[in-house]
Amino acid sequence: MRGVLLIICLAVGLVTPPVGSVLFVGSAIGRISIEKASKGMLPFYGAMIVVVLLVAYVPEVSLFLPSLFE
Structure with missing residues (x-):
């Protein structure tokens, strides 16, 4: 979760x-x-x-796809 948020924030910064x-x-x-x-x-x-x-406050958005593989 934190990694996804980090990558998105870095992309915004670029x-x-x-x-x-x-x-x-x-x-x-x-x-x-x-x-x-x-x-x-x-x-x-x-x-x-x-x-x-959205990703920061609704974690299900970024965790939906990995939850399908559990």
């Missing part, structure tokens, strides 16, 4: 400014500014935060 290395690489490849890329990512930031909160 695309959010100011450290978001994936955001910087994507904007360089697309030849657009960081500001324009960040504004385009706003709906996805919201979705990522919802997923983080």
